[in-house]
Amino acid sequence: MPAANAVQPAATPAGSFETLVIFLAIIAIIVARRIIRGIYGRRYSTGRVMFLPVFYVLLTLAFVLFLNLGDTEIYYTLLLIPAGALMGLRIGGGISFFMRNGEVYYRRSPIILIIWLASYVSRILLEILYPTNRTIVFAVDVALALTAGLIIGEAIHIIRGRRDFNPVPEKEEERFVINQ
Numbered sequence: 001m002p003a004a005n006a007v008q009p010a011a012t013p014a015g016s017f018e019t020l021v022i023f024l025a026i027i028a029i030i031v032a033r034r035i036i037r038g039i040y041g042r043r044y045s046t047g048r049v050m051f052l053p054v055f056y057v058l059l060t061l062a063f064v065l066f067l068n069l070g071d072t073e074i075y076y077t078l079l080l081i082p083a084g085a086l087m088g089l090r091i092g093g094g095i096s097f098f099m100r101n102g103e104v105y106y107r108r109s110p111i112i113l114i115i116w117l118a119s120y121v122s123r124i125l126l127e128i129l130y131p132t133n134r135t136i137v138f139a140v141d142v143a144l145a146l147t148a149g150l151i152i153g154e155a156i157h158i159i160r161g162r163r164d165f166n167p168v169p170e171k172e173e174e175r176f177v178i179n180q
Contacts, residue, residue: 056148080145088153
């Protein structure tokens, strides 16, 4: 029977090293999948193209509205979504379409892909290093809103480009590239 005043072992902190390693491994897998899909392309479907922008807008709204930053920050952050969409329309070209096994595939804009990767990794690092700093939380929300807008602009390019892409039996090396 333990003594009443015996020292209890310290509890493992919630943010243990093992948890951080697992979290970073998951992030590395996500980044690697995006890079691979950026290089080799992915099968086209309107739902697949629209999923990412809708997901990012909902994620941005959830972060901004549920963190109660304050009215001014909410409006500024939400205004960055349309601004990012305009930027995405401007720089989101370079999307290529091609046929593989009788199906239409596309490659995302390399510029948007690079911006998305940098934004994603930066947001994750800031959230890990400074989880309670309100300025950093606002910066993460700003990056998320801009990225959501960029992805919306890119999705518009992809959908328009798919309408213009008339697949004909051709070699896989021949690509249809828009706005280069």
